[in-house]
Amino acid sequence: MQPSQYEHLTPAQAIAYQHDLRRQINLSPLDKPIQTVGGADISFNKYSEVVYAGIVLFNYPELKVIGTATAISKTKFPYISGLLAFREVPALLDAWNKLEVKPDLMVLDGQGIAHERRTGIATHFGLVTNTPSIGSAKSRLTGRYDEPGNHLFDQSPMYDKGEVIGIALRSKPNCNPIYISPGHRVSMEQSVQIIKNCIRGYRIPEPTRQAHLLVNKIRIDDGQNLNQQFTLFD
DNA sequence: GCGACAG
């Protein structure tokens, strides 16, 4: 199945595809230390099919920005809880394909295996690109957990059907936790450690945080261009 | 049937 064809899938077909993807997940630990990480996110205007995708590359663990890539495309696939990847991955791949050099690992805004079928957007993206990936979500999709303590990096495991599917991590005191889960080709423990190394005083880890700022900027800029074009005619 | 429900 080609991501460019996702918009033609029915929800039932998308779910069937997730069952297929699930069998390909590999959560064995990374064998080599990573030197670069990428953060990805998308943005869009309410009621619009236009999506703005962006990826920011950093060296690791210093986290200096070493590159970016963006893409603007359209999607017909609606937002359906549990099927987020079918809406966002195609646009992210457009940005991904523009990168001169691919990062050793990607951090996505959403779940990895902390998903009812273990196929959150981070897992989906990791499988499609055959790249190690981690999911860092701002809210819970599924799984039960006890609230982690209120100190930096306090954590609590998330369970679903008897297995640990993620970690609720206190990335900043007095803020809600973030939900970390491996996407593909990285272990649960490594995922948490890498995300902790990407926290820079904000609740959201730097890769995803910078990607979010980037896509919002290109979205606003794009809106400015539209107004500018109309202005040229009056 | 009811409540939950990534972005």
Add this chain to the structure above:
DNA sequence: ATCTTGTCGC
């Protein structure tokens, strides 16, 4: 997710 200013709390 997006629309948006001030405001309560650490």
